[in-house]
Amino acid sequence: MFTGIVQGIARIDEVVSLTGLSTLRIEFPDKHLHRVQIGASVAIDGACMTVTRQEGSCLLFDAMQETLDLTTLGELKSGHKVNFERAARFGDEIGGHMLSGHIHTTARVVGIERPENNCTLTFELPEQWLRYIFPKGFIAINGASLTVGTVSDTGFNVHLIPETLRATTFADLVVGDRVNIEVDSQTQTIVDTLDRLGYTRPAG
Known part of the structure; x- marks a missing residue:
């Protein structure tokens, strides 16, 4: 489990890349490699992955x-940056919301607004997953637990503070990029x- x-x-x-399989060699900051074991779970852009080998600062x-x-x-591809989170341990503070690391779908960035000291990202989401998205509800985007802003017939947006932009790869997103989505399990x-x-969800 992860905290987002x-x-x-x-x-x-x-x-x-091989037929039906890709091996990712990912370089991590040294301070986050303490007591990493083979078989450990790490969320890479929100997807739960299993460590198969360690080579220096790379997993x-x-x-x-x-x-x-x-x-x-x-x-x-080589040089790309990804968000990561090591699996939560018993007693860890849950600062976001509980995540499984099982990606439900992907969404596409369709809008980026950057007013002073803020950033609003708008995403287009496959219709079958919009039923689980509510204003002020939880969603995980590339492994980050975020609060939904507004919801439309085709997607939703989120509002990011400077700290979120500093600590994640969201500052590098451009219109057209795809991101991993895990909907909130309780809402689902x-x-x-x-x-x-x-019962059906009210229109509008």
Whole structure:
């Protein structure tokens, strides 16, 4: 499990692509490699990945075809930067909201506004996932726990403070980029339960 509080930014050192499998060699800040073990879980842009090997300051992860198809990991190349979070341990503070690291879908950046000391990102989301997005609700974007701003018929936006931009890769996003989305599990359960009971979400 993860908290959605991004711990830092890592850099893709190398991607080795084989049929149905890619191995990601990712360089991490040394201070975040303490007591890393083979088999440990690390969220890479929100996707839960398993450490297969350590080589100095680099950790290696294998991404199978299903992961490459459902996330943005298949688009990563040497030099790209990613958000990361090591798995939560018992007793850790939950500063965001609980995440599984299982990506539901991807969204595309369709708008970026940068008023002074703020940043608003607008995303287009596949229709079947919009039913789980509510104003002021939780959502995880590239592994970061964020609060939804407004919701439209095609997507939603989020408002970012300077600290979030500093601690994540969001400052590098441009219109057209894709991001990984994990919807809030509690919201998903409530919506699906109400649907089974015959309730529908009000229009508008």
